[in-house]
Every structure is written in C-alpha cells, then in structure tokens.
Amino acid sequence: MLPAYISHNDCSQHEMGAFHPECPERIETIRKQLLAEGVLDFMQLHEAPLATAEQLARAHTMAHVRELAAKSPREAYEQVDPDTWMNPHSYRAALRAAGAMVKATDLVLRGAAPVAFCNIRPPGHHAERDSAGGFCFFNNIAVGIRHALDAHRIKRVALIDFDVHHGNGSEDILHDDPRVLMCSTYEENLYPFSGREPMGQNMVNVGLPPHSGGTAFRAAVESSWIPALDAFQPELLFISAGFDGHLEDDISNLRLVEADYAWVTRQVMQVAARHAKGRVVSCLEGGYALPALARSVVAHVKVLIGAD
16 A cells, blocks of 8 residues: 555646746656655655535635635736735645545545645645635635545644745644644744734644754754654644755745654654554655755655655
8 A cells, every 4th residue: 555645736736927936847856856856756646626615614615715716817816915826727736635635534534645745836835724825825724634534533633834835824724723732943024923822722833933944954853843742642734844944945945854744744754653553644744945846845755755
C-alpha cells in the first residue's frame, strides 16, 4: 500500500499576475524535484476532484462560496484583497485544492494509503469561514478536517501548522470545535498579525521572533506541541505544510532549513505512530523561493512516506 500524492493541472492555471510570489511554477517545481529524487516512484498518483458545495459548507458559509463564484472573472483579474487576485481559472483551482484534501482524507481513512501529500494551490490556511485573503480562497485543510470528523466520524483530529504565517483562517474555523487540536508556530509581527491571543482552548500557538532559527523552532515544538498532542491523542493528523520560513525565502526572517522541516515531520510521524495508526494528511501552504521550496518539500515528503 503506497502513500498517496494528489495534485491537478488546474492548480497551475490559477495565477495572480507577473511577479506574484504565489505563482504556478510552485507546483511543477515541487513535482519535478520529487520525480528527480525518485520519491514519486514510491507513491500512488491521484488527480484532485472538485470539492462539492456540501464539503465546502462544513468549513465555510454558503454566502462565502457563492461570493467567490460570483467574483470569478471571465477575463483578466478580480481583486479579493490587497495581495490576492482571481483569474478566470482561480475558482476551479480553489475547488481542486479543497477537493484534494477530501480525496486524501478518504484514501487514508479507508486504508487505501497510509499517508498522503497534496501538492496543491491556491493555499488555504488564511481563508476564514466567511472570507478569503492572504493568497487563499477556501481553507483546504479545514475542509479536509471537517470531512474526517463529519463524514468519517473520527473523534479527534490534530492540525499541525508550521507555515511562517499564523493560520488565522484555520483558527477562525476550528477554534470552537473540541474535536480538533491545532498546534502552530509562526513568525511574530508578520502577516496576518494574529495568534498571540488564541481564540480557543484547543489552540496551541507559539510565536517566534525573527531570526530565531531552527533551535528555537525545535524547542517550541518539543515543549509546547508534543505534550499537548500526546494528551489529546489524535486519531488522525493533518499538516499545513508551509515552507516560507526557509532561510532563502525573503518573505520572512525565521531562517529555517530543510533539516528543520524533516525534523518536525519526524516528530509528527512519531505522534501519529503512537496515537493515530500512523495516519497523516499533509498539504502545501506557503513557500516562495522555488529551489528552497522544492528541496524542503522533498525533505518533508521523504520523512512522511518513510523514505528518509
């Protein structure tokens, strides 16, 4: 039974203009690096389906779903927030990204794959229940989590978010759900300037000062995440896998490297082995320095699938 890799060409059709950091090349750069290093030889490949209205409604208001559909332009671009735009393909790409998480959740919980990685865009963790923003349209990880909880009747799910930006959208959607424990690290005083005051008791937010590096990141995981995860005993773990805290990514100053992403993935896999039968679903969030992004994803996925 091979681990699952889920993506779709539609995810590369969404673009927000020349020089925007959240660019279509992210998907193909990752795929090529995984292929070149032989990682995809050990994974089953799946195309992401389109998320349904029912699946989206578990994480978003239908007003938000309808508003995004209505904003989808026939040509050129439609602005969503100061940093986020839609082109004629964006809405369909967003449906594929959310649908990938539903597919991944189904594969893992039905025993068809031990773990899954979704190479998808647009990212999702800044999308709130009733609003888009921060390059995000639908909250892909929250759609997958609620699918696990409501469709598969899983009792306890953990969300790990190591993107350099706080996952304000995921917290907005999941903070009042006692079936979910969210553990996150992020760089302080960086967009979206949230996380310092958790919205619920099921949120473990650890802000890190700029230039902290891997030592501080690892200490935060060991002292804050792991005890909370072991106490919660999740039956399934999701990862918002953002690699924009990398030393080479000029969108941030956290100064992580590939070894840090491999290390944190190993900690998550050990928690999954103790409590969740090894079941993990990971999806791409940020990461905009393309060579560093590709190397970091390979480091992450190798640990995820046990090929490190």
